[in-house]
Amino acid sequence: MKKYLLASLGLAFAFSVLPATVHAADISQTITAYAGVLSHTAAEAEAAAEAETAAEAEAAAADSETPETPAFFITTSRLHLRAEPTTSSTSLTIAALGARVEVVDFRCGEWYEVVYNGTSGYMFAEFLREIPAAVVVAFGELGEVELLDWSEARKVMTIGTSATIIDARTGISWQMASFSNGNHADVEPLTAEDTATMKQAFGGAWTWTPRPVFVVINGRTIAASLNGMPHAGSTRHNNMNGHVCLHFLGSSTHTSAPSHVRDHQNAVMEAFNSVAGVSATV
Numbered sequence: 001m002k003k004y005l006l007a008s009l010g011l012a013f014a015f016s017v018l019p020a021t022v023h024a025a026d027i028s029q030t031i032t033a034y035a036g037v038l039s040h041t042a043a044e045a046e047a048a049a050e051a052e053t054a055a056e057a058e059a060a061a062a063d064s065e066t067p068e069t070p071a072f073f074i075t076t077s078r079l080h081l082r083a084e085p086t087t088s089s090t091s092l093t094i095a096a097l098g099a100r101v102e103v104v105d106f107r108c109g110e111w112y113e114v115v116y117n118g119t120s121g122y123m124f125a126e127f128l129r130e131i132p133a134a135v136v137v138a139f140g141e142l143g144e145v146e147l148l149d150w151s152e153a154r155k156v157m158t159i160g161t162s163a164t165i166i167d168a169r170t171g172i173s174w175q176m177a178s179f180s181n182g183n184h185a186d187v188e189p190l191t192a193e194d195t196a197t198m199k200q201a202f203g204g205a206w207t208w209t210p211r212p213v214f215v216v217i218n219g220r221t222i223a224a225s226l227n228g229m230p231h232a233g234s235t236r237h238n239n240m241n242g243h244v245c246l247h248f249l250g251s252s253t254h255t256s257a258p259s260h261v262r263d264h265q266n267a268v269m270e271a272f273n274s275v276a277g278v279s280a281t282v
Contacts, residue, residue: 073112073129075127081095081121086111097158099220100219101116103177109122110130111126156222165226169212176188183253186245187246208229209228211225211268225247225264
């Protein structure tokens, strides 16, 4: 733009110093010469403006690939955390199936830059699934506790995977595993000792009345509800004649009895609300 203005001033100055006897042909040549300068300068200015616009668009696109707020994903397979975005890079650790990671940069193509258990590195994007933004968490003595819908919780509480169950009212804990995931998780204690501990948490007697619990699995803690009445079949020799039902937010019973569904959902919320009394959305 400065060149354009200078060229315009130059043209004005050229006419101001032309001799009185100058011929029309000379004037035409002068105009043609300066018109060329103006045209060339204007083209340069236009090209510079287009380049600047393109650069701004590229920068905006790059910024859009960097999450403004934390983006949390879960692993859909056992997955290496690598030092660089390549399979030949050093494996820093291996995350379990259903592990929670924070993605800090999407710009590495097939790889995401992530933070897992406090360690930064890269994971293969194909085996990461985003956790919905509606996931709610609370913070307390147990750390971060999730209020996770059953549609997502079932991807974490997978069949055969063991988890620690913590009774929200007493703090008593034991181990359980799921052997069937339908409207909710059908679970059973791992050992006879786990069965005895669970019965203790339920006051020493089996009951259909749900209790608020926390499910700790793959480094995640999720609010849930557990009934205490063994029924139907089981797959383990654990002194429990049957299995019990583990519910998460949005899960249902086999019969969808409104009162029983409501009791489980109330217990899920009791567990979550007992954590810190305050909550926030991720």
